[in-house]
Amino acid sequence: MKFDLHPLRILLPVFLTSLLIFEAAAYVALTPRSHQSFLQEYALGADGLAGDYYPNNSTFIQQEEFVKWYVGVSNQMGSLQFVDIQVKLGNQTIAAPNDTTLIPSPAPLIVEFKRFIQNNETWTFPFVWRILNFITVAGRSRIAQIQINNVTYSLENSPSCASISSCGFRFIFELWTWNTDLAQFQIGWWNEGMQQIAWLQLWFDITPGAP
Amino acid sequence: MMKSYETCLLITLAVVVSIFAHSVQVTAQFGSPQLNSVIKDVRKAEHEGARPQELKELVNKLNSEIELEDQLNNLTLQESIRRAQLLTEINSTLMDVDAEAIQLQLTASQRTYVNHMVAYLSGVVGAIAVTIIFHFSLLIREKHRIKRALHSKIVPT
Numbered sequence: 001m002k003f004d005l006h007p008l009r010i011l012l013p014v015f016l017t018s019l020l021i022f023e024a025a026a027y028v029a030l031t032p033r034s035h036q037s038f039l040q041e042y043a044l045g046a047d048g049l050a051g052d053y054y055p056n057n058s059t060f061i062q063q064e065e066f067v068k069w070y071v072g073v074s075n076q077m078g079s080l081q082f083v084d085i086q087v088k089l090g091n092q093t094i095a096a097p098n099d100t101t102l103i104p105s106p107a108p109l110i111v112e113f114k115r116f117i118q119n120n121e122t123w124t125f126p127f128v129w130r131i132l133n134f135i136t137v138a139g140r141s142r143i144a145q146i147q148i149n150n151v152t153y154s155l156e157n158s159p160s161c162a163s164i165s166s167c168g169f170r171f172i173f174e175l176w177t178w179n180t181d182l183a184q185f186q187i188g189w190w191n192e193g194m195q196q197i198a199w200l201q202l203w204f205d206i207t208p209g210a211p
Numbered sequence: 212m213m214k215s216y217e218t219c220l221l222i223t224l225a226v227v228v229s230i231f232a233h234s235v236q237v238t239a240q241f242g243s244p245q246l247n248s249v250i251k252d253v254r255k256a257e258h259e260g261a262r263p264q265e266l267k268e269l270v271n272k273l274n275s276e277i278e279l280e281d282q283l284n285n286l287t288l289q290e291s292i293r294r295a296q297l298l299t300e301i302n303s304t305l306m307d308v309d310a311e312a313i314q315l316q317l318t319a320s321q322r323t324y325v326n327h328m329v330a331y332l333s334g335v336v337g338a339i340a341v342t343i344i345f346h347f348s349l350l351i352r353e354k355h356r357i358k359r360a361l362h363s364k365i366v367p368t
């Protein structure tokens with residue numbers, strides 16, 4: 001009996017070539033594509049748009065006047081993130097977070113908003129605030145009480161200035177994420193061995209006088 | 212003698228209560244080892260290939276746990292009963308999420324393995340199919356060639 005090797009000589013390369021092509025296609029389909037990982041932080045005005053941040057389009061806020069913003073975080077990190085928005089009250093002289101040295105702002109922390117966000121998800125929350133009270137002690141004026149989302153905060157060491165109307169206050173929204181290696185929150189996030197930070201600031205001035 | 216015994220008992224009780232209170236406070240803090248371990252397990256499940264809708268339930272539970280921790284942090288020292296209730300609820304939520312995350316890890320890992328096997332085996336099946344089609348097309352071509360040769364006329368020149 002004679003075994004014909006001729007078809008095998010033709011078909012084996014065909015089989016191997018198509019196997020290589022199909023397996024390569026399967027590998028490409030199954031391997032997750034590498035993409036840039038990042039978190040995005042944003043602030044929107046009262047209408048949920050990038051505008052109308054202040055009542056009457058003026059940064060001068062009267063005592064007890066409500067201001068409504070929306071703050072949000074978008075997760076494009078490729079994994080679940082536990083984020084913490086730290087809201088700090090600063091003025092013109094207090095330093096903002098440093099993008100180079102990655103040092104958070106030394107401004108006093110007022111409130112934190114924490115949330116678990118899935119990959120490709122966005123979390124937006126309302127930030128409604130008003131100045132309840134400001135005081136002047138030894139020629140220095142500062143905000144003494146502030147209300148955020150219906151919770152009143154008494155501020156012991158808020159930034160002070162010579163005059164309340166010329167202070168130039170700002171809310172600083174720092175984005176912190178949970179680091180499972182350190183088991184604590186860290187400013188910003190780690191991406192490919194590099195730490196990156198994201199923060200926002202919204203300025204306002206105070207007009208003395210009743211609303 | 213009896214008095215010193217009672218004093219001793221009181222001191223021991225005070226120490227035990229303070230240790231217990233301390234451990235309760237530690238559990239309540241953000242950054243407790245339990246929370247960190249749960250986050251790790253949920254991320255592991257995600258890495259193993261858990262679907263977003265499967266993770267959604269765990270994420271919702273984790274977010275409810277944050278709300279409980281916020282409530283706990285706003286309690287006064289006098290509200291010890293509520294504190295104990297919240298701590299129990301927090302611990303039970305974390306344990307629940309952890310157990311589900313571990314289960315999800317297994318399910319997702321098995322599903323991912325099966326999906327990979329199916330994908331790579333499909334490649335082999337595809338290659339076999341291509342080879343068979345190629346083989347039959349060769350046979351048909353050969354058949355036609357023979358047919359053409361048999362039908363051809365020999366014209367003397």
